[in-house]
Amino acid sequence: MKTIATFSVKYSQSLNPAAELNTSLEQLATAGIHSSDLLDFYQSMLLIRTFDTKAIALQRTGRLGTYPSCLGQEAISTAIGKTMHAEDVFIPGYRDAATLICRGTTMQQILLYWGGDERGMNFTGNNQDLPYNVPIASQCCHSIGIAYAFKLRREPRVAVVVCGDGGTSEGDFYESLNAAGTWQLPVVFVVINNQWAISVPRSKQSGCTTLAQKAIAGGFSGEQVDGNDIIGCHLQLTKAIENARAGNGPHLIEAITYRLSDHTTADDASRYRDADDLQQAWREEPLLRLRNLLLNHQLISESQLEAIQSQCNEEVEACVAEYLAYPPQPNSAIFEYMYQQMPCGLKQQLSELETQR
Amino acid sequence: MPNLTLIEAVNAAMNFEMSADKNVLVLGEDVGVNGGVFRATDNLQRNFGEMRVIDTPLAESLICGMSIGLAVQGFKPIAEIQFMGFIYAAFDQLICHASRMRNRTRGRLSCPMVLRAPYGGGIRAPEHHSESTEAIFAHVPGIRVVIPSSPARAYGLLLAAIRDPDPVVFLEPKRIYRAQSEMVEDNGVALPLDVCFTLRLGCDLTLISWGAMLKETLEAAEYLAAIGIDAEVIDLASIKPIDKVTILESIQKTGRCVIISEAPKSGSVAAEISAIIAEEGLTSLLAPILRVSGYDTVMPLFKLEQQYLPSVDKIVKAAQHVMEF
Numbered sequence: 001m002k003t004i005a006t007f008s009v010k011y012s013q014s015l016n017p018a019a020e021l022n023t024s025l026e027q028l029a030t031a032g033i034h035s036s037d038l039l040d041f042y043q044s045m046l047l048i049r050t051f052d053t054k055a056i057a058l059q060r061t062g063r064l065g066t067y068p069s070c071l072g073q074e075a076i077s078t079a080i081g082k083t084m085h086a087e088d089v090f091i092p093g094y095r096d097a098a099t100l101i102c103r104g105t106t107m108q109q110i111l112l113y114w115g116g117d118e119r120g121m122n123f124t125g126n127n128q129d130l131p132y133n134v135p136i137a138s139q140c141c142h143s144i145g146i147a148y149a150f151k152l153r154r155e156p157r158v159a160v161v162v163c164g165d166g167g168t169s170e171g172d173f174y175e176s177l178n179a180a181g182t183w184q185l186p187v188v189f190v191v192i193n194n195q196w197a198i199s200v201p202r203s204k205q206s207g208c209t210t211l212a213q214k215a216i217a218g219g220f221s222g223e224q225v226d227g228n229d230i231i232g233c234h235l236q237l238t239k240a241i242e243n244a245r246a247g248n249g250p251h252l253i254e255a256i257t258y259r260l261s262d263h264t265t266a267d268d269a270s271r272y273r274d275a276d277d278l279q280q281a282w283r284e285e286p287l288l289r290l291r292n293l294l295l296n297h298q299l300i301s302e303s304q305l306e307a308i309q310s311q312c313n314e315e316v317e318a319c320v321a322e323y324l325a326y327p328p329q330p331n332s333a334i335f336e337y338m339y340q341q342m343p344c345g346l347k348q349q350l351s352e353l354e355t356q357r
Numbered sequence: 358m359p360n361l362t363l364i365e366a367v368n369a370a371m372n373f374e375m376s377a378d379k380n381v382l383v384l385g386e387d388v389g390v391n392g393g394v395f396r397a398t399d400n401l402q403r404n405f406g407e408m409r410v411i412d413t414p415l416a417e418s419l420i421c422g423m424s425i426g427l428a429v430q431g432f433k434p435i436a437e438i439q440f441m442g443f444i445y446a447a448f449d450q451l452i453c454h455a456s457r458m459r460n461r462t463r464g465r466l467s468c469p470m471v472l473r474a475p476y477g478g479g480i481r482a483p484e485h486h487s488e489s490t491e492a493i494f495a496h497v498p499g500i501r502v503v504i505p506s507s508p509a510r511a512y513g514l515l516l517a518a519i520r521d522p523d524p525v526v527f528l529e530p531k532r533i534y535r536a537q538s539e540m541v542e543d544n545g546v547a548l549p550l551d552v553c554f555t556l557r558l559g560c561d562l563t564l565i566s567w568g569a570m571l572k573e574t575l576e577a578a579e580y581l582a583a584i585g586i587d588a589e590v591i592d593l594a595s596i597k598p599i600d601k602v603t604i605l606e607s608i609q610k611t612g613r614c615v616i617i618s619e620a621p622k623s624g625s626v627a628a629e630i631s632a633i634i635a636e637e638g639l640t641s642l643l644a645p646i647l648r649v650s651g652y653d654t655v656m657p658l659f660k661l662e663q664q665y666l667p668s669v670d671k672i673v674k675a676a677q678h679v680m681e682f
Binding site for chain 2: 089118119121122123127128130131133135138140141142143144145146147148149150151152159171172175176178179182336337338339340343344345346
C-alpha cells in the first residue's frame with residue numbers, strides 16, 4: 001500500500017483567553033487590523049451582547065416570541081460581518097443577529113421577526129442577503145446557487161454561509177460542500193461550533209476529530225479558529241473570503257466557541273449541561289479578553305468603556321422603543337407576497353377573512 | 358410548423374427561452390452531454406454551454422436548493438429531477454424555502470424557478486419511477502403545479518412556467534412523452550397559467566382529467582358519444598391553483614362530473630375538485646361526483662400497473678353510472 005493523499009487541518013488563535021496577543025499591535029496593523037478596528041470590534045460585540053440581553057428580557061416579559069440568544073458567539077459572528085464586503089451575500093442560520101447588524105439589518109427588524117412579524121425579514125442595507133433560515137443547514141444549498149451566480153456573471157463577490165456544529169450532520173451540508181468543491185465556487189462555509197445542538201453535545205454529533213475536515217471530503221480546505229478570538233477570526237476570514245474572491249475556490253472555517261445561553265428562550269440547558277463546563281466556558285468568552293487587551297495596551301480607559309456601554313444601552317433602548325411602537329400588520333399581510341399576483345382563490349379567502357372579522 | 362412530440366415540445370420551449378433570455382439556466386442530473394435520460398434537454402448544452410446547462414452532482418436537495426440561490430440572484434433556473442420518485446429529497450427545499458422566499462422577505466427576494474419532473478405510470482418502469490403524487494405539491498402554498506397533456510400545451514405551459522415570477526412544479530406525463538405528435542409553432546408564445554383547457558364541449562356530463570389520463574378520458578368521451586352521451590372534457594392543466602370558474606361553469610351546464618386521475622384516491626387533487634364542486638356547485642348537481650383513480654396503495658411493479666391505472670372501460674362505466682343516477 002502507498003499513501004496517495006494526505007490532509008491536515010490547522011488551528012489558529014491570535015488572542016487567547018488571558019488577553020495575550022500572539023503578535024504585536026504593530027504587526028497586527030500591518031496585517032490590516034488597526035487599534036481603531038479593535039475598538040470598533042469591541043463596540044460591535046458589546047452592542048450585540050446588550051441587544052441580546054435585552055431581547056431575552058423582552059421575551060421573559062411577553063413582548064417577544066421565542067428568541068435564540070447569541071451569547072458567547074459574538075466574536076465569530078461580528079468578525080463575519082466586519083470582514084465581508086457590502087456586495088457579498090450573507091446566508092445566515094438563525095443565531096446570526098450580530099452579523100446581520102454589522103451588515104445593516106436594524107435591531108428593530110430583528111426584533112420584529114422574533115416578535116412574530118415577518119416585516120423583519122425585509123432587510124435594509126443588505127438587501128440581497130438571505131433571510132433567517134430556521135431549518136438546519138438547508139441554507140448551504142442556497143449559498144451554492146448564489147456563488148454559482150457570481151461565478152457565472154464573473155463578479156468578484158463571495159457567498160458566506162453559516163451553520164452550526166449540528167448542521168454539519170445534515171445532508172444539505174454535505175451536498176453543498178460537494179458541489180462547492182466540484183465547481184470551485186466563491187463560497188466560504190463558516191461552521192460556528194458552539195458545542196451544542198440543543199441538548200446534544202459536539203462529542204455525540206460526529207466522530208470526526210474536527211468538523212473542519214469535512215471540507216476535505218468536499219475537495220477543498222478547512223481549518224479551525226478560536227471562535228472567541230475576533231482578531232484570529234477576522235484574519236482567517238479575510239484570507240478565506242479574499243481567496244474565494246480571487247477565484248481560488250471555497251474554504252471552510254470551523255469557529256470553536258461556546259453557546260453560553262440556552263438553545264432558545266424555550267429551552268432549559270441546565271437539564272443537560274454541566275454547570276462546571278459552563279463556568280469554564282465563561283472564562284473563555286470573547287468580550288472579556290478583547291476588553292482586557294484594550295485596557296492592557298491603554299487603547300481605552302475604564303471611563304471610556306463605561307461610555308461605550310451607555311451608548312450601547314441607549315441605542316438598544318431606542319430600537320426597542322421603535323419596535324414596541326411598530327404599527328400592527330393588517331390581516332391582508334397573510335395573503336400578500338404569496339405570489340407576485342394574488343390568485344383568485346386567495347383573493348376569495350382574503351375576502352372571507354375580512355368579512356368574518 | 359414542426360411536428361413535435363411532448364418531449365420535443367418541452368425541449369423546444371427550453372431552447373427558445375434560453376435563446377431569448379440569458380438568465381434562463383438548466384440544471385440537473387445527466388442534463389448536459391446526455392441531454393437528460395428522456396432527452397428533454399437534448400442539445401441544450403451544445404447550444405448554450407456548460408455554465409448554463411449544468412450537470413449537477415447526484416443530489417436532489419442540492420438541485421432544488423441551488424436553484425433557489427440562483428433565483429434570488431436573478432436567474433431563472435429550470436431544474437430537472439430525473440423522476441418524480443426522487444423528488445422527495447428536494448421537498449424540504451421546495452416547501453421550506455422556494456415556496457415562501459417572497460412571502461418571508463415581504464417581496465424583497467423571490468424565487469422564479471421551475472422544477473421539472475417526469476411523472477406517472479404506464480411505461481413498465483422499475484420501482485419509484487411511476488408514481489403520481491401531484492397532490493402533495495398542490496398542498497403547498499406559494500407554488501404552482503402544472504401538468505401538460507399535449508405537445509402544444511407542454512410548449513406553451515412550460516414557457517409560461519419559466520416566465521412566471523414564482524416557483525412552478527412542472528410535471529410531465531412521461532407515458533405520453535412520445536405518444537403523439539402535433540404541429541407546434543416554435544414561436545415563443547406562452548399559454549396562460551391558472552386556467553383549465555376545455556378539450557371537448559358537451560352537455561351531458563363533465564369529465565375532468567390531467568396529464569396522461571386525458572388520453573383515456575378522450576377515448577372514453579368518443580365511446581360515450583357513440584352511445585349517445587355527450588361528454589365535456591376538461592384538461593385541468595393547472596393543478597394549483599385550480600381554475601374553479603371553468604369547472605363550475607361546466608358543472609352548471611352538465612350537472613354531472615367524473616374526475617379521472619392515476620393518483621391514489623384519498624386526499625387527492627380529484628378530492629379537491631370534488632370539494633370545490635360540493636361547496637360551490639351543489640345546486641347544479643344531478644348525480645354524485647365520481648372519481649376514477651388509482652388506489653390507495655403503493656404503485657405496483659409494472660406487471661400489475663395496467664390493473665392499477667384507470668382504463669377507458671372504468672371511465673365509461675363511471676360515466677354511465679352518473680348518467681343513470
